[in-house]
Amino acid sequence: MQCAACPAPEHPELFPENDPPLLSVRGLCKYFGSHPGCLDVAFDLWPGEVLGIVGESGSGKTTLLRCLAGRLAPTSGSVRYRSEQFGALDLLSCPEPLLRRLHRTEWGLVRQNPRDGLRLAVSAGANIGERLMSLGWRNYAEIRAQALAWLERVEIDAARVDDLPLTFSGGMQQRLQIARNLVTSPRLMFMDEPTGGLDVSVQARLLDLLRSLARELGLAVVIVTHDLSVARILAHRLMVMRRGRVVEAGLTDQVLDDPHHPYTQLLVSSILEV
Amino acid sequence: MTTLDTGIRVEGLSKSFILHTQGGARIDVFRDLSLHVEAGECLALSGPSGSGKSTLLRSLYANYKPDAGRILVRHGDGVVDLSTAAPRAVLAVRRRTLGYVSQFLRVIPRVPALEIVAEGLGEDGLEREEALAHASSLLRRLRIGPELWRLAPKTFSGGEQQRINIARGFARGYPILLLDEPTASLDAANRATVVELIREAKTRGAAIVGIFHDEEVRDAVADRIFTMPSKERPQ
Numbered sequence: 001m002q003c004a005a006c007p008a009p010e011h012p013e014l015f016p017e018n019d020p021p022l023l024s025v026r027g028l029c030k031y032f033g034s035h036p037g038c039l040d041v042a043f044d045l046w047p048g049e050v051l052g053i054v055g056e057s058g059s060g061k062t063t064l065l066r067c068l069a070g071r072l073a074p075t076s077g078s079v080r081y082r083s084e085q086f087g088a089l090d091l092l093s094c095p096e097p098l099l100r101r102l103h104r105t106e107w108g109l110v111r112q113n114p115r116d117g118l119r120l121a122v123s124a125g126a127n128i129g130e131r132l133m134s135l136g137w138r139n140y141a142e143i144r145a146q147a148l149a150w151l152e153r154v155e156i157d158a159a160r161v162d163d164l165p166l167t168f169s170g171g172m173q174q175r176l177q178i179a180r181n182l183v184t185s186p187r188l189m190f191m192d193e194p195t196g197g198l199d200v201s202v203q204a205r206l207l208d209l210l211r212s213l214a215r216e217l218g219l220a221v222v223i224v225t226h227d228l229s230v231a232r233i234l235a236h237r238l239m240v241m242r243r244g245r246v247v248e249a250g251l252t253d254q255v256l257d258d259p260h261h262p263y264t265q266l267l268v269s270s271i272l273e274v
Numbered sequence: 275m276t277t278l279d280t281g282i283r284v285e286g287l288s289k290s291f292i293l294h295t296q297g298g299a300r301i302d303v304f305r306d307l308s309l310h311v312e313a314g315e316c317l318a319l320s321g322p323s324g325s326g327k328s329t330l331l332r333s334l335y336a337n338y339k340p341d342a343g344r345i346l347v348r349h350g351d352g353v354v355d356l357s358t359a360a361p362r363a364v365l366a367v368r369r370r371t372l373g374y375v376s377q378f379l380r381v382i383p384r385v386p387a388l389e390i391v392a393e394g395l396g397e398d399g400l401e402r403e404e405a406l407a408h409a410s411s412l413l414r415r416l417r418i419g420p421e422l423w424r425l426a427p428k429t430f431s432g433g434e435q436q437r438i439n440i441a442r443g444f445a446r447g448y449p450i451l452l453l454d455e456p457t458a459s460l461d462a463a464n465r466a467t468v469v470e471l472i473r474e475a476k477t478r479g480a481a482i483v484g485i486f487h488d489e490e491v492r493d494a495v496a497d498r499i500f501t502m503p504s505k506e507r508p509q
Contacts, residue, residue, distance in 0.1 A: 046362065204383030211382070233382060237361045251336065251361040258338040262294035269295050 020082055021046050022188060022220050023068070028077035030067050037063035039244040041077070047187065050214055050221040052235030052252065054228060054267070060244035061224040062192055068222060069109050069190040070099045084187060104134050108181030112193035114173035118165045118180065124151065125161040127180045135184065150179040154209060171202035175209065182213065189214075191223040195230055207233050228271055232256055240264045280348075281450050281481025282334065283310040287343030287357070289326070289333055303329045307343070309500050313449070316472060316482040318492050321502030327485045330502070331452050333357075334483060335374045336364045347371060347450060369397055373448035377455050379435040381428045387413065388423040391441045398447050412441040415467055433459045444471045451475055453484035457491050469494045 021044035030037040038060040045051055053061045066072035068079060070091055079091040084106060086098065103109070111117040118127055125147035132143050148158045154175040156168075165173050174194060181189065194210065195203040211234055214221050225231055231238055231252060238255045240248040240263065248261040259265045288305045292298060303326040311317045319327040332338040334345055336356040345356040349371045354363055356372075368374075382390075388409055395405035413423060416437040422430065427438050440456055453472070457465045465488065472495040475482060486492035492499075 049362070208382065208384040236365060250339075251364055253337050254339055254361075257332070258291075260292075260339070265294045 019046065022082050023222075024078075024080040025068065026078045028064070028067060028079065029075045030063055030072065031075045036060075036244045038067065038241070041239075041246055043239060043246075043249070045188075045220050045222065047220050048215075048218045049237065050219075050223060050235045052231035052238045053222065053224045053241060054226065054231050054238055055241035056226060056267070059241040061226075061241050063244070064241070065190055065192055065222060065224045069107065070094075070103070071109075081188070104131050105184050106187050108178075108186040108189040110174075110177055110181060110189065110191040110194045112196040114165070114170070114177040117177040118173060120164065120166055122164070123162045124156070124165060124168070124176055127165060127176060128183050131180065131184045146183055150183050151176075153182075153213075154179040155205070169202075171198050171206060174198065174206055178210070178213070182217070185217070187218075187220060189219050189221045191221060193225055193227075194223065195225070195227065203230070210234060228256060228267065240267065280310045281313045281315075282348075282483065283344075283346045284308055284334070285344045285346070287330075287333065287345065288341045289329055289338060290341055304503060307503065311450075311481040311483055313479045313481050314476050315497045316476055316484060316495050318496035318499050319483065319485050319502060320492075320499050325502035325504070327502055328454060331374075331454050331483065331485060335368070335372065335452055337374075369394065371448060372450045372452070373443045373446055374452045375440055375443035375454065375456050377436065377439075377458050379427060379439040381426065381435070383428070384426050386424045387418065387427050387430075387438050390427065390438055391445050393442070394446060409441065409445055412445050413438075415471075416441050416464060417467075433461070433464075436460065437464060440468060440471070444475065447478065447480075448475075449480060451480050451482045451484075453482060453486070455485050455487055457486070457488050465491060 023045040025044070026042045028041040029039050041064055043051065053064060055061050063072065067074045074092060077092075081089050081091055081102075083089050083102065089098070091099070109117065119130065125144060128147040128150050129137070129143040132146060137143050144161070147161055151158050151161060156172055156175055156179070160168070165176055168176060195206050198206060207230060213219065214234070221234075223234060235252045237250065238252045239246045240255065240261065242263045248255055248259065248264045255264060256268055259268050285308050287307045290300055290302045292300050307330070309317065319330060321327055329338060333340050334356070336345070336359070340357050343357060346353050347356060347367060349367050354367050356364060356367065359367070388406065391409035391413060392405040395408060400408060410420070410423065418434060418437055418441070422434070427435050430438070436459055443451065457468050460468065469491055472482065484495070486496070
């Protein structure tokens with residue numbers, strides 16, 4: 001599919017290498033009526049890579065993330081995903097049940113507000129166990145053992161396994177949301193401002209956790225953040241978005257230390273040094 | 275594929291900055307610059323402050339993006355041009371081939387000093403225990419006591435942070451090392467240790483490019499001096 005905003009049908013291969021990318025996006029556009037949410041976005045993502053999407057609010061970051069994660073139907077473009085279970089898939093023509101299955105198994109979505117990503121009426125352990133149960137796990141002891149192991153992994157006291165998420169602090173809720181996603185060993189995680197609503201001291205802990213989990217599990221991550229210091233610590237590569245378009249993309253430290261686009265320069269020069 | 279018999283070869287490199295937030299001011303840092311460094315050799319960049327030494331060094335690390343020219347490094351069996359390489363390729367070169375020791379440690383919250391130094395040693399084929407032992411011995415040589423190894427360096431002094439950074443850079447057997455004033459805030463004993471480390475790296479065949487303000491250090495390690503060309507006046 002082609003839309004008017006995309007000048008050329010084909011984008012040059014961003015990484016002309018032999019191993020195929022996990023996620024391959026070309027000419028992705030999303031319009032809300034006549035208002036463009038994101039325009040002509042293209043990138044490839046490989047296993048183990050963390051891609052940061054930065055830009056101020058309203059730049060199209062979250063729209064793009066929601067399109068990628070299959071939560072929002074793009075107007076045009078293609079999103080190809082190499083599934084472990086189902087082979088190469090074009091997500092835009094992928095049947096809904098298959099998408100739902102991917103969401104429960106190979107993908108994870110971490111939302112800015114953990115309350116949007118958690119089930120608040122059930123215990124922490126049940127939150128972690130939900131994905132496993134949806135995959136047919138029925139042995140209570142095994143599910144509980146997984147829940148305890150993941151609580152420990154995200155540094156939540158195992159004694160809290162039966163408590164409701166609402167009794168947790170914001171940082172703990174966010175870590176619980178991450179554990180709930182990771183329990184099925186996803187290969188691709190989408191994160192929308194995961195450190196957004198947290199105190200700075202809590203952010204640091206979460207950042208360190210995300211960084212080591214991404215590395216140890218070889219996760220591919222697309223992370224939306226407006227915080228450039230979060231992007232610097234977590235992301236291998238950055239895409240800078242403005243008014244729905246990617247205005248600059250590349251190696252994280254290169255984009256932040258030698259920004260070329262006027263908008264990136266403005267973003268970088270606006271950071272308060274600590 | 276291009277062949278390369280040296281560690282690093284720079285051809286016709288130019289770098290300018292355009293400051294869009296300051297009325298589009300253009301700063302030409304250097305133009306058409308060429309140099310090469312052999313394995314086992316240390317090249318010292320020299321020139322007055324503002325002559326572009328750090329900009330050149332950062333360009334060699336692909337931290338800055340040059341306007342023109344090539345930066346060829348031998349990576350494994352092949353050659354990579356860092357001026358055009360894709361981000362993944364640059365990261366692969368940095369992981370295996372190209373080390374950079376800056377003056378300042380970029381501290382990651384909660385990661386202890388020992389882990390910072392041991393990180394990536396698996397790339398050199400070391401098991402975890404070996405990696406920790408190797409990292410400890412380097413920290414010891416740089417006079418960082420074991421009481422600090424388990425702490426995150428956020429609260430360390432500037433000199434201690436710099437020594438963590440040096441230990442991290444020299445822990446790995448990088449074939450190419452870039453050093454940006456590695457002895458800037460060190461005392462005499464630690465300066466001497468850094469000189470030793472640089473000499474050891476040369477002996478194992480590393481190609482080194484460095485900025486050394488301390489003339490004594492520079493004379494002790496540099497085989498050749500590359501003088502930054504004087505800047506052309508902007509038109």
